[in-house]
Amino acid sequence: MKYFYKMKKIIYKISTAGLLAILIMLTACEPQMKDKPDIGPAITPAQVTFTVTPGADDFHFVVTNTSELEGISYWNFGNGATGYGKVDTVAYQLPGDYVIQLTFVSMNGYAVKSTNFTQTKTDYSLFDAPMYLNLTGGITDLDG
Numbered sequence: 001m002k003y004f005y006k007m008k009k010i011i012y013k014i015s016t017a018g019l020l021a022i023l024i025m026l027t028a029c030e031p032q033m034k035d036k037p038d039i040g041p042a043i044t045p046a047q048v049t050f051t052v053t054p055g056a057d058d059f060h061f062v063v064t065n066t067s068e069l070e071g072i073s074y075w076n077f078g079n080g081a082t083g084y085g086k087v088d089t090v091a092y093q094l095p096g097d098y099v100i101q102l103t104f105v106s107m108n109g110y111a112v113k114s115t116n117f118t119q120t121k122t123d124y125s126l127f128d129a130p131m132y133l134n135l136t137g138g139i140t141d142l143d144g
Contacts, residue, residue: 047068048112072084078101
């Protein structure tokens with residue numbers, strides 16, 4: 001019987017210590033939740049702006065993020081090419097309609113802005129490029 005009373009005291013001490021530890025953990029988290037930083041409101045697509053201007057020739061264009069917010073710019077040029085940074089250059093060598101999309105990421109979230117871009121000219125020097133010649137055999141190789 002003596003052994004039983006000793007075990008009962010040990011279990012009581014352990015359960016009291018465990019309960020006390022849980023109580024301390026629950027109250028210790030509270031100040032951290034109150035100290036959350038205020039990062040401000042989420043950004044909106046209306047705050048994200050960019051321009052597309054002519055580049056070195058009729059087939060290269062410069063895209064520039066003109067937003068006044070601080071963050072990272074990710075570009076999707078609509079022609080299979082992507083880029084990142086405040087300013088980037090893209091080539092549109094074939095006529096067509098392209099959707100240029102800017103995904104802007106900041107500490108307040110992200111916003112996506114798109115614009116349509118139309119290229120009306122063809123860069124015929126594309127057909128003399130080594131990559132094109134290796135893939136197709138060139139314009140003079142009729143059976144490819």
